[in-house]
Amino acid sequence: MGTHDTLFDYISRYAATPLTSEEKDTIRQVFLPKKLRKKQYFLQEGVVCKYSGFIVKGAMRQYSVDEKGVEHVTGLFIENWWVTDLESFTMLTPSIYNIDAWEDTELLQISQADTLAYLNPIPAIQELSKQLTDNHTFALHKRLHSSITDSAEKRYEVLANAYPEFLQRFPQHVIASYLGVTKETLSRICSRAVRK
C-alpha cells in the first residue's frame, strides 16, 4: 500500500461521494510525498506557508517565539491530521509561526496553487473540506472556551479527554506550552493528580 492510499482511506471516511480513478490520479500528482527529519522545519516564521500537508506518519508542532525567546506551542499534529498555517496559506501572508517535525515524519504536501486548481474542484474534497473546516472551527472554539473558563488543571483534563494520544506522543513540557502554562506548573498538577 502506497502512501497515497492512507489519504484515500481518510477521504472515503469523510466523504459520501467516492473518488473516481481519474480523481485519484490527480491526487497522486498534486500531493507530493515528503519526509521530514526530527526538528526539521515545515514552515519558518516570516515566510509564506506554501504548502498544506497531510501527515501519514509522525508528529509535528506549531509554535511562535516571543521576545524573550520562549516558544509557545499553538498546535500539535499526528497521523491523519492536516498541518498548515491556514491564514498564511490562504492569504499568502508571511506566517508568525514555525512548524517543525517533533518525530521523523512522512507527509503528503500540496501547494496553494494546486489546491485551488486541482484539489478543490473534486466533489469528495468539497465535502471533506466543509467538514474539516467545521470541525476545526468547533475545536478552536472549545479550546478558547476552556482557556477563558478553566484553571490550568481543568484545561489539562479537557486536553487529556479530547486528545489522549497527545500525552503519549509529546513530552510534558510541550503539552505544558500547548496549554499555556510552564513545565513546572504542569509537573506539579500531574503529581497532585496522581496522589488522588
Next chain:
Amino acid sequence: MGTHDTLFDYISRYAATPLTSEEKDTIRQVFLPKKLRKKQYFLQEGVVCKYSGFIVKGAMRQYSVDEKGVEHVTGLFIENWWVTDLESFTMLTPSIYNIDAWEDTELLQISQADTLAYLNPIPAIQELSKQLTDNHTFALHKRLHSSITDSAEKRYEVLANAYPEFLQRFPQHVIASYLGVTKETLSRICSRAVRK
C-alpha cells in the same frame, strides 16, 4: 431604506458577484426581521440554535455559566456582525451557550433549513460565506494565541487594537469576562495604564 438593505450593502462589500433581483427577493423572504429587547435571549443553554442572525442595530453577547453561577463571555457582537452558535446551528446539537441582547437590538434571522435550501445556493453568498468562515477562523486562532501567550494586560491591548468599538459598547466587567479575567483585575490594569 428597509432593514434588508443593510444586509445587501454588507453582502456587496464582500462578494464580487452581485445579487440578482430574484436573489434579493429570496433574501427578503428568508431573513426575518426580529427585535430583541435588552436582556432578551436569542439562544438559551440546552436548546438547539435554530437561527443565525445578522445584526442591523444593537449589541449582543454569548456566554456560558459555570457551576458557581459565574458567567463567562465568549463572544461579543455589534452592527454588521453575524451571531449564532455555529456548532449547535450546524450540528443541530443543544448549545452550551446563552446569547442575549446587551442593548435593544434589531436583527435579521434565518433558519437552518432556509440557509441550506435557499441561502447557500446563491453565488454571492457562497463567496461571502467562504470569506466569513476564513476570517472567523483566523480571528479565533488569534484570540487563542493571545490567550496562550499573553498576560492579561497584553490581552487587553490586543483587544483594544483589534476591536476598539467593543470598549465603547460594553461595560468593563463584560470586557473583563471576555478576556478571561475578573472585573477587579481589569479595573486595576486600566488604572495602571492611565498612570503611564
Next chain:
DNA sequence: GAAAATAATTGACATTTATCAACGCTTTTT
C-alpha cells in the same frame, strides 16, 4: 560505554490574578 542532550522534578521565592467586602457614583425603575 562515555558524554551530551533532553526531560521531569523539587524547593524557595516572586508575581499575577482571584476573592471578598466595602464604598461611591450613575442610571434605571418604581
Next chain:
DNA sequence: AAAAAGCGTTGATAAATGTCAATTATTTTC
C-alpha cells in the same frame, strides 16, 4: 423623589502560576 440595580474602584488577603536554580533520570549521540 426614593429605591434599586448596575458599574467601577479600592484594600486586604488568598490562591494560582511563574521564575530561577539545583538535582536526577532518561534517552540519544558519538
